[in-house]
Amino acid sequence: MASKPCGVCKILKITCEPTCVCKPHFPSGSTRIQDVHQIFGAVNVHKILNSLGAAEREIAANSLCYAAEARRRDPIHGVHGMILHYQSILNDLEKDIIAAMNTLATTVGSDQVPKYFDIPIPNDFLATPASLDSYIEKIKSLTTVEKNQLMQFWKRADGASSSAGPSTALGEKYQ
Template identity: 70%
Template sequence: MASKPCAVCKILREPCGTNCIYKPHFTSDSARFQDVHQIFGAVNVAKIFNRLGSEDREIAANCLSYAAEARRRDPISGVYGMKLYYESILNDVEQEIRSALNELETNLGPDQVPKFFDIPIPDDFLNTTASLDSYIEKIKNLTTVEKNNLLQFWKRENQKMGDGASTSAGPSTAFGEKHQ
């Protein structure tokens, strides 16, 4: 018995063999391909896939699916509308953080509020898929000496901030050099 053709081959009315480049990404009953086909067209998807290597096709399939779903939800703005929506949420959160920091500075004094932009970030932080839970576990497993060293770091940073130097210049140069 022959296997069912993938969603792309079915629409293009092409034979769907075992080495079909679309089959791993759009199965025969793929509801996700219906949105992609409606927005971009099966012929355009085929052109895109034929230009890409096998390692990039999964990324392309996910991007096309994401963009098609965004366009289905918001026919006018699509992905751009989602970007604007999430940017507005981010701006609201940043405003709440600034407000909370101002309130802390008012109640505790500016020299008692920790400066979170100086928190050391591991070099592999952006390369890992680890959640915050793994870092919390690492902190819980620190030895007493390691915890004291971390506290000393905070005391040194607070002393630097209390030396009369302006804090309006932004993050320290060590942070800027490390993450540029």
């Protein structure tokens, strides 16, 4: 066909059909495939995307990009290194929230201290192309209030399966 092959088909030197499932995620001219190919191999990317339904392909492609970039940056820990990094950010945020709540409690009274927030998760969060820089920049660009809201969301999600809810857990520490 006349149009240029997608990144995966180009590496594999195969014909990129109009129905190629890799094309939307690794279009011609995009450099996204480079890290992914180096870490997972274009053959495996092709296999994985072909084995999935349309709804899962974008998530899988973004996950592969994310994991490959993390592995390139941190060959030892890969994505786990990022988890530790974000866990550290979350721990700092939790300390900030507890300190702020304590300050609020002494200023306006403990009954006026908000126990939780509504969470402004961006609608395009999952669809954002996987780039550690973009995620880090996105988190850095949040206001303090938004960071606190995000923190509450993660705690709620994390606490959903436990008997003590996240706001309860925070409330206990806040006491």
